[in-house]
Amino acid sequence: MADITTDELRSRIDEDWPRVVDALSEKIALGSVSAKGITGGHMKRSAEFVADLLGKEGVDARVVQSSNPDGTPGAWEVVGSRIVDPKAPTVLLYAHHDVQPVPDPSEWDTDPFVATAKDDGRLYGRGSADDGGGIAIHSGALHALGDDLGVNIKVFIEGEEEMGSPSFIPFIEAHRDEFASDVIIVADSGNWSAEIPSLTTSLRGNTCVDVTVRVLGHPVHSGQFGGPILDANTLASMLIASMYDENGSLVVPGVASEEPVGGLQRDLDEASLRADAAVVDGYRLAGADSLASRLWTKPSVTVIGFDAHPVDGSFNVIADSARFRLSMRTAPNQNPAEAQRALADFLVAHAPFGAEVSVEPLENGQGWAMDPDSAAVRDAEEALAEAFGTEPANKGEGGSIPFIPELQRIFPGAQVLVTGPEDPKANAHSPNESIDLASLRKNILAEALILTKLAK
Template identity: 45%
Template structure:
């Protein structure tokens, strides 16, 4: 018999094994960036196959080839059938991770050697997203144990191996393995909860557009004293061009972009004090933009200069730079077509070129946003499961970050509902130094996913509507 209490007890009693499995996965440096050892990504996929096998699923490593000939990093696909007529559920996570960044910024000698300090497990990938992998595996394992060897749903687990490099072969993988991935409900364990102790279902995600803007002003570098004044160096010119993308209040000033001045009704309040603490904003630094703070994060566009080729300090000389390139990342609001956003950004840049410089804009990425705020039986079941697992009401939130493949999933499987659940919390520091997973949150998310699968399959009891 499966009840809330039996699930909670089963997760708690086996939690040391859950943490041990997460620790083992963290130890594999599965950085999917091409500058790193890709044999470690394969090694990680093999470990995931073993983990899912111990959970009672038949798993294998698969790849796909993109139209340009690129072969995907190794992914893992696993399956376990449920009762005839039961819902088909696809569980998604990814086993690849970001590079460690600055090693001196970590409070441990080896970021791939997980360390527990207090109630958090530190290490690269401990949260993003190897905690999601472990959650899927152990939710399935304990449900099979409680269900007499049978799962309440037909479950397919898809563990991607290249999410951290933009999922270049994702569409090809879906096309090649579409029949095996087809589902009624898709659960993506790769988002954030509102706070430690308050669970959340992510209902909106911003999309992303990325471009390289290159300015040329001279045929070659010149002595800055002899020629400076009548001509502006390209580095200064690119700064002026980038600055034109924001108004005096700090709002994005690019015409034609979708913006929602208010977050979704019922969204939790995000105070400036809480935001400043979560984002580690320095004292005295003013927040930018106008309107509701959650809208600024979730439903309004933002633009960031993420890289330039301007001369570094140790190579600086008294010269006028002949050219400069800025890489711009534009987060777009739900409801925004990414191609139209790309065109709007390009049009703005061309309209604001300083002093007739030559501008070339090269598009690098255009990922769609996600809007899944409709109330359905599946979302209601998810909120119920999260509330039961945490003992606190679940909330619906947006995310300022982008997971473009979610929109691709919706396009590929239009009949499927997509539920985006939280693994991280505001202090997880995914992609940064000292990434960590709150272990109390890990235990609760395993409980929540098991409860959700049980409810979707009609196997859970003790439900109070």
């Protein structure tokens, strides 16, 4: 195989560009909303479309239906491979073909299931970015390389990512040999901006607990007993507040805090964050150090549910108990069960005024951190810089993608690269989802360059 130049790859991508846009437009029109039923005919048609798309690039792609842990039928998945040399490195390409629902089409400026190109250079439609863009990147990169592909390819295009991937682990375990690889490219994240590329360096883990605070055996009159006896809602509020210092930083012993993986190349912009989250003018952002570390690698706790008597119909009694649910995002490398135990111990030990505090542990999800010193990461960073014409600004994600650490667990020898087609304007999961077409073209070139570098 002769070395292929970047200019030649770019030329091939330009020639293939109408096909890529047409394929992405067709994918949007399929309306592959997994929330309408992962076993439905619309999801099978979506999987068949993707399998045919990859099949035209030399992948022996096929549609396989997974099974849920309880044995019931699961999602329609696309798997396959293209082996060019048994001695060459093997790369697993991941994306997902299911998309988020559209609860209210009236919130969109266009038909969500009709791909619409606008003068701003973006293509609008549900799944245009998440993760039709990821499928387009894989298809475009394989097409550009053609017979110059120097690595073995395996593919897994999932059909239930937007539903939490309930059959993901059983499916991977059942197809372990088919997915074994040296490098895994997960094209389901995004870049710093449409102009500045990124690798996703880390994902926070997550854990949840239900907490009950009890002060009385039954409610009593607030006039007769109020004063020495505080109501359970107030006590619960005191308990929640005890987790933080005066800056709003979490101070729970045993809950780990980390700095951005691979070092912080660029911090987040506070004005953009405030605008994106619609923060009220007078609010001072909690925590200390960089915004990036606070959002990507430091822990956070959110009260996501609170059982209390509604204001309407309230009356003068002291609440005997209060119950609330805490969702904690954990540092990428911390075992979430360990953080959960530390949080539970802290809450019991800090029961205000000796109230009874009980904690019920709920589900855990492991975080993930890439190896910033791996050869695959260096190759990917060089490829991104070459394709975009600027150095990448790598970034973490504050949310969790549980299947990525599970992939790393099942294939501990594989290097995982998390890339993707999104940018801050993509509106994934929201109305007016879109993808920047110029950025998509550069992402295709970047993946083709990554595969070329990995071959060496």
